[in-house]
Amino acid sequence: MQIREDDLTGEKIADLLREHLEHMYEITPPQSVYALDLEALRSPDITFFSAWEAEELLGCGALKQLDLRTGEIKSMRTAKAHLRRGIASKILEHIIREAQRRGYECLNLQTGSLPAFAPARALYTRYGFKY
Numbered sequence: 001m002q003i004r005e006d007d008l009t010g011e012k013i014a015d016l017l018r019e020h021l022e023h024m025y026e027i028t029p030p031q032s033v034y035a036l037d038l039e040a041l042r043s044p045d046i047t048f049f050s051a052w053e054a055e056e057l058l059g060c061g062a063l064k065q066l067d068l069r070t071g072e073i074k075s076m077r078t079a080k081a082h083l084r085r086g087i088a089s090k091i092l093e094h095i096i097r098e099a100q101r102r103g104y105e106c107l108n109l110q111t112g113s114l115p116a117f118a119p120a121r122a123l124y125t126r127y128g129f130k131y
Contacts, residue, residue: 073109
């Protein structure tokens with residue numbers, strides 16, 4: 001698996017992000033959806049990463065700079081065909097290393113509290129994130 005910075009111009013990443021947003025609106029009340037669309041992810045304060053195996057997109061995640069010492073994880077998503085293979089863990093580890101490299105003292109994220117978000121909450125808890 002290769003994780004690389006992504007310029008958000010590819011069709012595969014656009015499709016995965018569209019699927020991500022649609023899913024968030026299916027399982028979350030509209031006023032509680034904090035997922036970003038493609039244009040919002042192109043913001044200069046966001047670094048977007050995608051995970052690949054040859055030409056197959058496995059998943060994605062982003063790191064948003066909130067200030068010089070604080071970052072936020074955004075848009076974590078694993079492609080449906082690759083769920084339960086540890087893709088999200090690898091992307092999260094990559095983002096954490098990048099945040100450390102930047103000297104961030106705090107790394108935040110938002111995820112839902114509904115049952116559909118239990119796997120995400122479990123992942124983040126394993127990596128030391130706290131409520």
